[in-house]
Amino acid sequence: MKQVIAARTDIGMGQGKLAAQVAHASLKAYEYADEQAQRQWKQQGQAKVVVKAGSERELYQISEEAKAKGLPSAVIEDAGRTQLEPGTPTAVAVGPAADADVDEITGDLSLF
DSSP, X not given: OEEXXXXXXXXXXXXXXXXXXXXXXXXXXXXXXXXHHHHHHHHTTOOEEEEEEOSHHXXXXXXXHHHHTTOOEEEEEOOOSSSSOTTOEEEEEEEEEOHHHHHHHHTTSOBX
């Protein structure tokens, strides 16, 4: 079981902003997972991997693929209080779910 969070590299987020957006995505996708997946992921150490996404389009493509496979996912859109315009998509999380299922969608993305 793992979760992969893809964060955009094309919008110039600072390190703190990036960390916050990844955290938001992780928590939101976790909330969409069923109780069994939540419990299993917690018991296995809550593995998370952060990868790079090059565009808004790529974030939504990842999300759509996850939804089509029945995996929990969440796209985060920034509130616009600091560095970005309100509504700017910043990150997407897939999982928690089986490693192989998550890898089918995110396995080709580069690590952050």
